[in-house]
Structures are given as C-alpha cells and as structure tokens.
Amino acid sequence: MADKPPLVCLDDYEDYASTHLDQVTLGFFKSGADEEISRDENRKAFSRLKLLPRVLRDVSKRDLSTTIVGNPIQFPVCIASSAFHRLACSDGEASTAKAAKAMNTCIMLSTYSTTPLEDVAAAGSGVLKWFQLYIWNPREVSVNLIKRAETTGFKALVLTVDTPATGKRRIDIYSGGFTLPPHLELVHLPERYRITSSDADQDYGGPKNLLDTTLTWECIAWMRSVTKLPIVLKGILSPEDALLAVEHKVDGIIVSNHGGRQLDTVPATIEMLPQIVKAVNGKLEVYLDGGVRNGTDVLKAIALGARAVFVGRPIIYGLVYAAKEGATQVLQILKDEFSLAMALSGCATVNDINSSLVVHQSELSKL
Numbered sequence: 001m002a003d004k005p006p007l008v009c010l011d012d013y014e015d016y017a018s019t020h021l022d023q024v025t026l027g028f029f030k031s032g033a034d035e036e037i038s039r040d041e042n043r044k045a046f047s048r049l050k051l052l053p054r055v056l057r058d059v060s061k062r063d064l065s066t067t068i069v070g071n072p073i074q075f076p077v078c079i080a081s082s083a084f085h086r087l088a089c090s091d092g093e094a095s096t097a098k099a100a101k102a103m104n105t106c107i108m109l110s111t112y113s114t115t116p117l118e119d120v121a122a123a124g125s126g127v128l129k130w131f132q133l134y135i136w137n138p139r140e141v142s143v144n145l146i147k148r149a150e151t152t153g154f155k156a157l158v159l160t161v162d163t164p165a166t167g168k169r170r171i172d173i174y175s176g177g178f179t180l181p182p183h184l185e186l187v188h189l190p191e192r193y194r195i196t197s198s199d200a201d202q203d204y205g206g207p208k209n210l211l212d213t214t215l216t217w218e219c220i221a222w223m224r225s226v227t228k229l230p231i232v233l234k235g236i237l238s239p240e241d242a243l244l245a246v247e248h249k250v251d252g253i254i255v256s257n258h259g260g261r262q263l264d265t266v267p268a269t270i271e272m273l274p275q276i277v278k279a280v281n282g283k284l285e286v287y288l289d290g291g292v293r294n295g296t297d298v299l300k301a302i303a304l305g306a307r308a309v310f311v312g313r314p315i316i317y318g319l320v321y322a323a324k325e326g327a328t329q330v331l332q333i334l335k336d337e338f339s340l341a342m343a344l345s346g347c348a349t350v351n352d353i354n355s356s357l358v359v360h361q362s363e364l365s366k367l
C-alpha cells in the first residue's frame with residue numbers, strides 16, 4: 001500500500017473510488033433516485049444538528065460497546081447491506097465479512113451479494129451476521145435462502161420493505177441500463193431463473209418480475225411460519241409504520257430511505273428518527289442508516305435514540321481502496337471518531353449519550 005495516499009476521513013475513500021472505478025460502476029454505487037435530493041439531504045440534515053458538549057466528566061476510560069437484538073458488538077456502527085461487492089474488489093463480500101470480523105461488528109449481507117452466503121459465513125466465522133432479505137418470486141426461492149442463512153449462523157433476517165420496485169436512478173439509465181459483467185451473477189438466485197448479461201429484459205442482474213410486489217404486513221406472519229430468526233424491518237420512515245411494526249412484534253426497525261435510492265424527496269433519516277423513537281416507546285430496537293460519515297453523525301444518531309447505525313457506500317469505497325483492509329480502515333476511522341466525539345462531549349459509555357447533547361440549529365437562539 002506504499003503507493004497509496006493516507007486517507008483520514010470517509011470522504012477521502014469516496015474521492016479515491018471516484019478516480020479509480022469505471023464510471024458505470026461508480027454511478028451504480030454512488031447514485032440516488034431522480035434528483036438525488038434525499039441522498040444529499042441525509043448528510044445535510046446531520047450538519048444542521050449541533051452538539052452541546054458537557055465538560056468536566058471523567059472520560060478517561062470509554063466503553064463503546066453495545067448489543068443489537070441481544071448480540072454484542074464493539075461499537076454501534078455496522079455494515080449495511082449493499083449489492084455486488086465483487087464490483088468493488090475481487091473477493092467482494094468475503095472481504096467485507098473479514099472487515100466486520102476485524103472490527104468485531106455486524107455485517108448485514110445483501111440478497112444481491114455476489115458471493116454465496118456460505119462463503120461469506122466462512123470468511124466471517126464467529127462475527128455477527130444478519131441476512132438482508134428481498135422476497136423473490138417464487139417464494140420457495142426465498143424460503144431456501146432463509147434456511148441457508150439459518151444453517152450458516154446468520155442471527156437475524158432483515159426484510160427490506162422500501163423496494164416494491166427499484167427507484168429511478170438516472171445514471172444507470174444513461175449508462176444503458178445497469179448490468180452485471182459476464183463474470184458475475186446473482187449467486188443467490190437458482191440458476192434456472194438467472195438471465196445472461198446480454199439479456200435486454202432484466203433489472204439489476206435478474207429477471208424483471210423477480211421482486212414480490214404483492215407484499216403486505218401479512219408477510220411478517222408468513223416469515224414467522226418459515227423461520228425462528230429475529231425479524232428486523234429495513235426502510236421504515238413513517239411513525240405510523242413504526243407502530244405497525246410494533247403491532248407485528250418484529251424485533252427491530254431500521255429508519256432508512258435506502259441511501260436516497262428509492263423514493264426521492266423523502267426526509268433525511270436523522271430527521272425522522274426522533275418521532276419514530278417516540279412512537280415505538282422502547283418496544284423494539286430502532287437503528288438508522290443514511291449519510292453517516294463521521295463519528296459526530298454516530299453520536300447524534302445514538303443521542304436521538306438509535307441503538308446502532310449502519311453504513312452503506314463508505315464500506316464499498318473502502319473495498320475499492322484496499323479490499324478487506326480498506327473496509328476495515330473505514331470502520332476504524334468511524335470508531336476512532338466516535339470515541340473522540342464521546343470524550344469531547346463528556347460521555348464515557350454509550351448509555352451516557354442522550355438527546356440533551358443535540359440541538360437543531362433553528363433552536364439555538366432559543367436556548
């Protein structure tokens with residue numbers, strides 16, 4: 001790595017990837033839907049929140065650890081599910097799992113992984129793994145995936161609920177429709193359903209009608225009938241849906257707008273977090289993703305009630321920089337920055353972090 005520049009913050013990894021990936025692949029990773037308003041808002045909203053630190057508290061020893069659905073992690077930053085890591089580095093999701101293991105945190109593996117979940121489980125043996133589920137047609141394909149995830153030690157199923165169809169990502173259309181290169185496939189799709197890379201009638205490497213668009217809240221009961229694993233819903237933005245998640249007794253929800261890749265002009269996730277935390281009133285765990293790029297972002301999300309945060313694009317950019325080492329560096333930077341932000345705001349443990357630390361900039365003059 002001697003020929004590589006020192007990278008000190010997560011934006012440096014994005015800059016590196018921007019100059020080292022081909023434009024089509026970069027476009028797929030980087031893009032949001034339509035005008036990319038929600039993608040950008042996720043970050044801007046963090047900067048509109050200001051921190052009010054407390055001083056003269058003993059922060060000499062800091063404990064960043066926590067649990068998610070009962071499983072310990074070293075610090076409250078986990079890897080969000082994202083598709084096609086072998087477009088970022090040759091070992092793809094196996095490298096990602098090794099990074100999660102090196103940093104003792106959770107990897108959420110995508111249904112759209114380019115590495116079979118058994119290989120990811122072997123690469124990340126002993127580390128906390130969640131499996132992100134898109135329910136595919138026919139349902140038996142998804143049942144089979146759920147069983148394989150159970151057998152290989154995944155500890156929760158994360159049902160993505162914001163994708164009854166793929167958002168309109170203009171860059172992918174300008175580039176002629178996103179396709180996987182011939183050496184990569186949707187490995188979790190049985191061969192008989194796969195399409196070839198030259199097939200015109202396809203959507204992100206699969207046939208067009210692959211996603212089950214009939215899903216309703218009843219699918220939670222269906223999932224319970226086929227698995228005993230905890231269920232987490234990813235893609236909740238409305239407090240009403242958060243209450244329905246409580247009613248359906250899921251184990252957790254991820255406040256997420258899919259990194260701004262689905263419905264554009266939805267609010268930033270950090271702006272919806274407080275209302276959702278209030279609505280669920282401690283009855284399930286609430287996590288957040290979208291635009292987390294600094295230790296201070298992590299501090300703000302935890303202060304506003306998230307149990308942990310997940311990061312998407314920065315992990316991919318870390319893989320582009322240096323495979324497992326690059327993704328590990330990204331996580332290490334977030335961990336160090338979070339630890340520093342805790343010290344500088346007077347928090348020795350994650351439990352010390354609370355909402356009194358965060359003020360919206362519009363409220364500052366009223367203090």
Ligand SMILES: Cc1cc2nc3c(=O)[nH]c(=O)nc-3n(C[C@H](O)[C@H](O)[C@H](O)COP(=O)(O)O)c2cc1C
Nearest residue numbers: 029080081082083110160258259290291311312313
């Ligand atoms: C390139 C890319 C692929 C993604 N693939 C998936 C996926 O397969 N399943 C899923 O639930 N979410 C997917 N997401 C959404 C992420 O899980 C996450 O919600 C989002 O990236 C968080 O925002 P951030 O990138 O700003 O951290 C993807 C996001 C990106 C950028």
Ligand SMILES: CCCCCCC(=O)C(=O)O
Nearest residue numbers: 083112166203204211261
């Ligand atoms: C047909 C759904 C394709 C989704 C591909 C992965 C994903 O979630 C993304 O945001 O991209």
